[in-house]
Amino acid sequence: MLSYFSNPQRFDQLARVLIPIFGGLALVLLGVGVWLALFNSPPDYQQGETIRIMYVHVPAAYMAMALYVALAVASFVYFVWRHALADTAAEVIAPIGAVFTMLALFTGSLWGKPMWGTWWEWDARMTSVLVLLLVYLGYMALRAALEDSQQAARTGAILAMAGIINLVIVKFSVDWWSSLHQPASVIRLDGPTIHSSQLWPLAIMALAYTFLAGWLVLYRLRSQALRRRARALQRQRDQLARQREEAVS
Amino acid sequence: MNALGAVFAREARLAWAGGGGAAGPAAFFLAAITLAPLAIGPAPDLLMAIGPGIMGFAALLSVLQSADRLFGDDHADGTAELYLLSGATPAWLVLAKVMGQAVATLWPLPVIGLLGALMYGVPVETALVGALALLAAIPALSLIAGFAGALAAGIRRSGLLIALIATPMMVPVLIFAAGAGRSAFEGDERAVANLLLTLAVSLGTTALTPFGIAGAIRSRLG
Numbered sequence: 297m298l299s300y301f302s303n304p305q306r307f308d309q310l311a312r313v314l315i316p317i318f319g320g321l322a323l324v325l326l327g328v329g330v331w332l333a334l335f336n337s338p339p340d341y342q343q344g345e346t347i348r349i350m351y352v353h354v355p356a357a358y359m360a361m362a363l364y365v366a367l368a369v370a371s372f373v374y375f376v377w378r379h380a381l382a383d384t385a386a387e388v389i390a391p392i393g394a395v396f397t398m399l400a401l402f403t404g405s406l407w408g409k410p411m412w413g414t415w416w417e418w419d420a421r422m423t424s425v426l427v428l429l430l431v432y433l434g435y436m437a438l439r440a441a442l443e444d445s446q447q448a449a450r451t452g453a454i455l456a457m458a459g460i461i462n463l464v465i466v467k468f469s470v471d472w473w474s475s476l477h478q479p480a481s482v483i484r485l486d487g488p489t490i491h492s493s494q495l496w497p498l499a500i501m502a503l504a505y506t507f508l509a510g511w512l513v514l515y516r517l518r519s520q521a522l523r524r525r526a527r528a529l530q531r532q533r534d535q536l537a538r539q540r541e542e543a544v545s
Numbered sequence: 546m547n548a549l550g551a552v553f554a555r556e557a558r559l560a561w562a563g564g565g566g567a568a569g570p571a572a573f574f575l576a577a578i579t580l581a582p583l584a585i586g587p588a589p590d591l592l593m594a595i596g597p598g599i600m601g602f603a604a605l606l607s608v609l610q611s612a613d614r615l616f617g618d619d620h621a622d623g624t625a626e627l628y629l630l631s632g633a634t635p636a637w638l639v640l641a642k643v644m645g646q647a648v649a650t651l652w653p654l655p656v657i658g659l660l661g662a663l664m665y666g667v668p669v670e671t672a673l674v675g676a677l678a679l680l681a682a683i684p685a686l687s688l689i690a691g692f693a694g695a696l697a698a699g700i701r702r703s704g705l706l707i708a709l710i711a712t713p714m715m716v717p718v719l720i721f722a723a724g725a726g727r728s729a730f731e732g733d734e735r736a737v738a739n740l741l742l743t744l745a746v747s748l749g750t751t752a753l754t755p756f757g758i759a760g761a762i763r764s765r766l767g
Contacts, residue, residue: 427713430709430713431713434706434710437706437709441697441700441703441706442700447765450764451696451761451765454696454760455696458714458757459713459714462713462714462716462717465717465749466713466717468717469716469717469720469721469742472724472742473720
């Protein structure tokens with residue numbers, strides 16, 4: 297299946313269909329989600345109206361991590377099968393993931409002020425998200441520093457794969473270091489402990505963020521793929537022109 | 546094994562001959578722990594409490610300080626290609642190389658860490674635990690620095706890039722190594738656990754990172 301869609305033309309056909317679907321779904325779900333989250337859900341009995349920050353914060357944190365996993369998977373696929381498209385995917389995912397990470401940190405800070413009384417708390421989860429941001433930045437800086445695109449692709453893939461092992465260890469070590477966050481409350485073996493009136497808007501927002509990220513990634517992926525093709529065609533044209541010149545002279 | 550021994554010895558000799566041996570990281574470490582009290586203030590209680598943490602942090606920075614040389618020079622003069630062509634297993638080769646440099650240049654870190662902790666007024670026992678933790682952390686720190694160095698080999702001004710790549714990877718070992726000193730200071734029984742975890746991270750890094758470094762070198766040769 298991977299090889300099937302690594303064909304640029306097939307990918308282009310697929311992306312042309314998927315981009316408007318993802319974009320449309322993202323817009324609709326965001327509209328519904330924001331309306332539910334901000335107007336049509338009850339305030340929390342403890343946190344009051346500030347609970348509404350959760351609906352923009354939690355999905356952003358989830359996307360920050362999910363996109364890193366996607367980055368690592370794309371890197372792995374590139375590393376093993378050498379599909380150029382997988383590398384392009386890794387390349388376009390990184391900045392989008394970094395932005396979601398920043399959004400998660402920023403909204404978390406806004407939520408922390410009324411809840412914990414500080415903008416920033418050196419607690420386990422916040423700290424590991426900050427480390428995640430550094431990992432994204434390191435990956436992007438390495439790619440940017442390497443001029444040769446093939447070197448950038450391979451070296452970046454190795455760093456991204458090492459990064460995911462690292463992030464797992466960081467998670468455990470930082471938990472050991474300190475924790476102030478509430479324990480996980482949505483995905484648990486005995487079912488979510490969050491009330492359904494809050495779970496629904498949260499789930500819709502999470503879905504909306506997912507489609508938004510998918511839309512952005514596919515859109516940029518397609519533009520990058522087209523740019524590569526345009527460059528290849530340009531090179532071909534230049535070569536033909538040169539050959540014709542030589543033939544004339 | 547002969548080739549590995551030769552690489553190990555070469556790296557150790559190179560570090561002594563060209564790079565001033567252990568002087569670079571040691572001087573950096575010393576400078577960092579001298580500056581910290583100047584920034585924080587001379588209050589003895591505060592210095593005593595932060596001493597173990599500062600030692601771990603400053604040791605981490607001093608390892609980063611020489612990370613661009615290890616693979617940068619080999620990348621520039623073509624030695625890296627010869628390593629891959631030599632027929633020896635690349636992962637073993639880079640492990641020997643990193644360890645050669647670490648043994649030659651990083652041995653003063655636990656000693657300075659011990660002295661520095663005592664200067665900060667940390668009790669002797671705690672300072673010893675901290676120094677042991679630094680010793681246990683050296684394989685992990687040097688291998689991670691080597692990995693970042695191999696990824697960024699030959700890039701101009703690679704020092705900054707190496708620091709940006711290596712610091713997130715050094716988070717666990719910093720937490721455990723500095724945590725050993727901190728919990729020893731607080732009389733917490735977790736000091737031993739932290740020490741063992743530092744060792745565990747070091748062993749895990751020793752097992753995995755050489756493959757990463759070898760892959761990084763190969764990828765940078767395009």
